[in-house]
Amino acid sequence: MSPVREPLVALVGNPNTGKSTLFNALTGLRQRVGNYPGVTVARKSGSCDLGSAGRAELVDLPGLYSLAAASPDEQVVVDALTGRIAGDRRPDAVLLVVDATNLLRNLFLASQVAELGLPMVVVLNQSDVAREQGLSIDVGLLSRRLGGVPVVPASAWKGEGVAEVRRAVAEALALRTPSVRVRWPEPVAEALADLAVALRSDLGATPSDSDVQRVLFDATGTVSARLGWTGPARDASLRTARDKVRRGGYNPYAAEPLAHYAHLRALLEGVVTDGVGGRAASAAVDRLLLHRILGPVLFTGIMLGLFAAVFWLAKFPMGWIQSGVDALRGTVAPLFAGTPMLQSLVSDGVIAGVGAFLAFLPQILILFLFVGVLEDSGYMARAAFIMDRLFSWCGLSGKSFVPLLSGFACAIPGLLSTRTIEDPKARLATAFAVPFMSCSARFPVYALMCSAFIGPAYGPGWESAVMVGMHCVGLLFAVPVAFVLTRVVLRVRPQPFVLELPRYQLPKPRDVLWRMWQNAAEFVSKAGTVIFAITVVVWALSYFPRDPAVAERVRTADPSLSGDALGRRVQAAYVEQSWMGRFGKAVQPVFDPCGFDWKITVGVLASFPAREVIVSTLGVTYSLGEGAEADSTQLRGAMQSARWQEGPRAGAPIFSLAAVLALMVFFALCSQCGATVATLAQETGGWRWAAASFVTMTLLAWLAAAGVYQLVIRLAPHA
Amino acid sequence: MTPVSQLQPGQFGKLASLDPERAVDQRLMALGLLPGMSLKLVRRAPLGDPVAIEFAGQVVSLRQAEADSLLVDVAADCPVQRPRPSP
Numbered sequence: 143m144s145p146v147r148e149p150l151v152a153l154v155g156n157p158n159t160g161k162s163t164l165f166n167a168l169t170g171l172r173q174r175v176g177n178y179p180g181v182t183v184a185r186k187s188g189s190c191d192l193g194s195a196g197r198a199e200l201v202d203l204p205g206l207y208s209l210a211a212a213s214p215d216e217q218v219v220v221d222a223l224t225g226r227i228a229g230d231r232r233p234d235a236v237l238l239v240v241d242a243t244n245l246l247r248n249l250f251l252a253s254q255v256a257e258l259g260l261p262m263v264v265v266l267n268q269s270d271v272a273r274e275q276g277l278s279i280d281v282g283l284l285s286r287r288l289g290g291v292p293v294v295p296a297s298a299w300k301g302e303g304v305a306e307v308r309r310a311v312a313e314a315l316a317l318r319t320p321s322v323r324v325r326w327p328e329p330v331a332e333a334l335a336d337l338a339v340a341l342r343s344d345l346g347a348t349p350s351d352s353d354v355q356r357v358l359f360d361a362t363g364t365v366s367a368r369l370g371w372t373g374p375a376r377d378a379s380l381r382t383a384r385d386k387v388r389r390g391g392y393n394p395y396a397a398e399p400l401a402h403y404a405h406l407r408a409l410l411e412g413v414v415t416d417g418v419g420g421r422a423a424s425a426a427v428d429r430l431l432l433h434r435i436l437g438p439v440l441f442t443g444i445m446l447g448l449f450a451a452v453f454w455l456a457k458f459p460m461g462w463i464q465s466g467v468d469a470l471r472g473t474v475a476p477l478f479a480g481t482p483m484l485q486s487l488v489s490d491g492v493i494a495g496v497g498a499f500l501a502f503l504p505q506i507l508i509l510f511l512f513v514g515v516l517e518d519s520g521y522m523a524r525a526a527f528i529m530d531r532l533f534s535w536c537g538l539s540g541k542s543f544v545p546l547l548s549g550f551a552c553a554i555p556g557l558l559s560t561r562t563i564e565d566p567k568a569r570l571a572t573a574f575a576v577p578f579m580s581c582s583a584r585f586p587v588y589a590l591m592c593s594a595f596i597g598p599a600y601g602p603g604w605e606s607a608v609m610v611g612m613h614c615v616g617l618l619f620a621v622p623v624a625f626v627l628t629r630v631v632l633r634v635r636p637q638p639f640v641l642e643l644p645r646y647q648l649p650k651p652r653d654v655l656w657r658m659w660q661n662a663a664e665f666v667s668k669a670g671t672v673i674f675a676i677t678v679v680v681w682a683l684s685y686f687p688r689d690p691a692v693a694e695r696v697r698t699a700d701p702s703l704s705g706d707a708l709g710r711r712v713q714a715a716y717v718e719q720s721w722m723g724r725f726g727k728a729v730q731p732v733f734d735p736c737g738f739d740w741k742i743t744v745g746v747l748a749s750f751p752a753r754e755v756i757v758s759t760l761g762v763t764y765s766l767g768e769g770a771e772a773d774s775t776q777l778r779g780a781m782q783s784a785r786w787q788e789g790p791r792a793g794a795p796i797f798s799l800a801a802v803l804a805l806m807v808f809f810a811l812c813s814q815c816g817a818t819v820a821t822l823a824q825e826t827g828g829w830r831w832a833a834a835s836f837v838t839m840t841l842l843a844w845l846a847a848a849g850v851y852q853l854v855i856r857l858a859p860h861a
Numbered sequence: 862m863t864p865v866s867q868l869q870p871g872q873f874g875k876l877a878s879l880d881p882e883r884a885v886d887q888r889l890m891a892l893g894l895l896p897g898m899s900l901k902l903v904r905r906a907p908l909g910d911p912v913a914i915e916f917a918g919q920v921v922s923l924r925q926a927e928a929d930s931l932l933v934d935v936a937a938d939c940p941v942q943r944p945r946p947s948p
Contacts, residue, residue, distance in 0.1 A: 208891035212884065244918045247893045361882050395881035399890035421920070428904070428920075437907045527922045531908035534924065540911075638885035638927060639911055640892075643920040 149198045149315050150231055151190065152223060154255060155239030156248050157205035158520070158644035160267045163653050164239055164298035165202040168307065175660055178227055183218045183561060184664070185230075195312035201233070209254045209352070210359065210398075213564035223258055224352065235261040235314050237307070242272035242279060242295065243645070245414055246406055253402045256321035257352045261314040262291050265307055269295035271645075278415045287409045289322035299650055324405040329390020330397050333383040334358060340379035345371055358383055359398045424520075424645045431524055441528050444521070445547070448512045452505050452551050452582070459504035467497030486685055487678070494758065495677025503662065505582045509551035510658040513544065518649035523641055530639060536621055537628025539563070539639045542572040546620075549579030550613070553818040555661060557825050567632040571624050573825055574835055577818050578620035580613040580810060583754040587809045588612045590757055594778035595802045599861070608806075615810040619842060676751035676816050684722040684748065684759075692716055717763055722748060736808060736847040737801035737855070739786065746808070753814035799861035800854035804847040812843035863935050865914060866928035868902035874933025875899045876916075885927045893917040900933065 155161040165173075169188030176185045183204060190200040203222055204215035211217040218227070225232025236255055240248035245266075252264060266272070266279060285293040292310035296303025326334065334354050341349040341357070349357075349369070356365045357380070366376055384394040392400070431437055471489045478485035516522045526540030533542050541563050549556035556576040563569040588609055597605035693712045697703070703711060717723050726744030733743050741763035749756040757777075764780040784796040813819065813836045823832035854861070862877050876898050879886040893916065894900065900916035910925040 207888070210887065210891065212888070247917055247919060250891060250893065361884075361887070393881045395887060396890060396895075399893075400895060403893060403895060421915075421918070424920075425903075432904060432907070432913075434907045523922070527906050527911060527913065528908075530922070530924070531906060531910045534910070540922075638883075638888060639922060639924045640885055640888045640927075641922040642892075643913060643922055 148189070148196065149234040151198045151200050151235045151237050151311055151315075152233035153200055153202045153237045153239065154219065154223070154251070155205060155267075156207055156241065156251060158642065159205070159239045159241045159248065160298045161205060161239045162202060162657075163650055164265065164267060164296070164304070164307070165200065166653055166656060167298050167301060167304045169200055171656060173660075175664065178218050178222075178230075183215055186660075190308065190311070192308050192312040192315075195315065198234075198311060198315070200237070207251060209251070209356065213562070214566075214569075215561055216564075220356075223255065223260070224350070233260060235263065235311065235318075237263050237265065237311060239265045239267050242266040242269045243275060243277065245279070246403070246410060249406050249410070250399070250402055252321070253324055253406060254352075254398075256323050257355060258350070259320060259352075261318040262288075262321045263307070263310045263314045264288065264291060264293045265303070265310075266293060266295045267298055270297040270300060270302065276416070280413050280415075284410075284413045287322065287413065290319045291321045292319075299647075322409075324402050326401055327390065327392060327397070329387050329392060330358075330401065332390075333386045333394075336386065337379060337383045340375075340383075341369075341371060344375055344379075345369065355398065358387075359395060361395050421645060427646050428524070428643070431521070432527065437528060441525060444516075445525075448509075448516075448547075451512060452508050456504040456508050456582075460501045463497065463501050463504070467493060467500070470497075483685070483688070487681065490685075491678050491681035492674075495674055495681070503666070505551050506555065507658055507662050509548060510555065510661045511654060513548060514654035514657050515649050518647065518654060520644045520646045523643050526641055527643060534639070536625040537632075538568060538572055538575075538624055540641065541639070542568070542575070545572050545576050546579055549576040549581060552581050552583070553577045553579065553815065554821050557818070557821045558661075558664070560825065564638075568628070570826055570831060571628045571632060573822060574627055574831070574838075575620040575624045577813060577815070577822070577835060577839060578616040578623065578811065580616045581815075583752070583815065584612070584809050586754055586757050588806055590760075590777070591802050591806050594781055595797055595799070598782075599799070608803075612806050612810050615807055615846075619811055619846070623838065623842075677755075680722070680748050680751060680755065683725075684717055684720045684744075686721060687719070688716065689719070692719055714763060717744070723763075733844075735851065736804045736844065737796075737798065737851040738805065739784075739796050741784075742796070742801075742805065746812075750812075750814050751816040753809060753812070756809070798855070799858055800851045803854055804851035807850050808843045808847035810843075811839055811846055813839035862932040864929045865900070865902060865923075865931040865933055866912065866925050868933070868935070870902055870904045872935065873899055873901045874935045877932045877934050879931050883930070885923070886931070889921070889923075889931075892919065892921060 153161060153165055165186070165188065168190045170191075171188075173186060173188035176187075177183070178185050185201065187199055187201040190198045192198055201222070203219045206216045206219050208216075209220055209223075211220045221227050222230065223233065223236070236258075238252050238255060240252060252262070255262065264284075266281070269279075272279065279295070281293050281295055285291060292313055294303055294306045294310045296307055298304065334351075337358055338349055338351075338354045341354060353365075353369060357369065357371070360366070366372065366380070387394040387397055431440055471493050474493060475485055475489045478488055513522070516525070522544060526543050528540075529543045530540030533539055542560075544562075545556045545559045547556075548559055553576050556579065557573055560569050560572045560576070563572055592605045592608050596608050692715050696712050696715050697708070700711070722744055723740075726747055727740045729747065730738070730740040730743045733746065738746065741760070744763055745756045745759040748759045760781070761777055764777060764784065781797050782795070786792050786794050786796055819832045819836055822835055823829045826832065863874065865874065868874055876894060876896050878896065879889065879894075881887065881890065898916055900914050903913040903915050903920055905912050906922075911922045912925060912928055913920050913922050914928070915921075
């Protein structure tokens, strides 16, 4: 940062106006991503070159239609523009991006922002599309009508007009020309004046014009409460002001849009001249993609394709990462040959832990890539439109679809994408349902169990069927859970579902790739640190205590053992008497109804912080060494031959069909991800809901696993 | 007056009344759907709900139940308003 503070410019606009494309073009990807305090809305800012005027800090605020904020995202915009965000300053100017093909609707927000009294630049983005549609816009006239505010036609997609935008921002910062403001009808103006007086006397400070308007037009009372204005005095003042508006012949909740749109219609008179129907191409695509029969078929195809891509495309880079990690362990381990404890910490704790985490990165990157393409093209809104009916009955909406779909790759991006849901209760219910989705970390468990037991006994057909079935278990449980949560616990009002179906657009590769990278970086920094810490703790619990006598006992018990086989037996013996092993044996009776022996119990317990740990833990407890993988034939063999040593089931295979299915169902439902619980706590503003999610999922997992085990063991006792 | 939800796909109507105290209607007004403006029911979702309506040069999805309380006067060939000042 330079010692002289750069001016702060806020980038504001409706969704789907190409705002982020312009942001990327203006900052040249010189960006920083942080978080607004208290809420998990990302604060994206970047440095924008203004030529001879130096540089400005540009902050990309979430897209919104109106300053009457309904969602946390929208509230951040209002707070940022009014300088109410702790640690952040009020912007020096607003760069307002509007869609040139729909000026009237887009300028409504501009007209509201003008009430804030900040210098403004209006960018007519997508001017190229407007031209193609035959719309012609008199830019000079529009600028004059707005009171001399710079108006710049641009196409951020094509990079046109970006230099002019820089010049206009510099000009706005220098001249600080205020935008023309709406003329309120007489009764509204009087009510606003009365309310300003009441606010000043009750709060002891002069409110801004914009604040007074927000208070008057807000039917919910949340705006005045946020200003700290509550109680009977407020209620009386508001009632008097609104009655004045009503007596003047206006509805107080309709007065704002009526006044702004009347003002804008007059302002745009002669500015825009006719064009041909601009949505013809999009309408034609919609006739296909939203067709009654073809629509759902294509939707299913697109989603299955996305799924297949995430799983199969990611296999290759995941394999490379795995072999890279193995090679690294092989290289690093000998360096610590003299100190076995340090060697194990570095090789089995740190490198293996970080490696296991990194192996999920390809899936996450590919998911974000596809989600980005679907979002930027305009299809995501159609997906919500198609799916809404399926979600609305349990109190959610089509907007819950993207978070739930993302949850199939990883719950964390899924949780982050619940931010677009306005209703806080519906948002919470969606966030609660997301961790039930079968994330990619569950995949190795299913793969191991299916390839070791289902495939060999019942053939590849059943193996695939069980794999697919396991991916549906979470969904089957999530829907009733969401239903109970929304209808009984939270009592969510039916959510408004006003969603724009934007014009279809070709996504800009740079924007999609950049967002993919940013989301992945956020995931790594958030989840990565948690997983890393947990891996080291789990390693310590399964390493200590390390009494040399244990190794000696193994050696004397079976003197014929040597080399690798001896090493593995020694390691298994150490795990058995480690803190983790002792705890597993003590806790095993709890999992006995699910058919888990103490080794599986250790695996289950060790994988509470991160469920993917189960495969390597089973590798250790079944004395195969740390490097065991889901496709390891050795691990499969050891598990197939494992028998109960004592108790009523002595001699029977541990991994019976019942136990295998119970274990998979347990993993499908259990809350075994420290990073998810932490993210959930952060997204829901406290540990209460995170704890509720953990308890609910874990209890459901135990009940379902015990139910499956007891049922299957009776139906097929010898399978 | 007919509720928007009862329009046929492709049918136009002129908005006669809405409920300014409802959150949905406030959002629609912010998008420019004001009394007297013509709108078109573009289509229903494959499962029958929600519906897509077009007004002021944009297509917006709306639940059937939310569209019930938007009343329109059905006009035979009333065109959808372009996003520009009306003459």
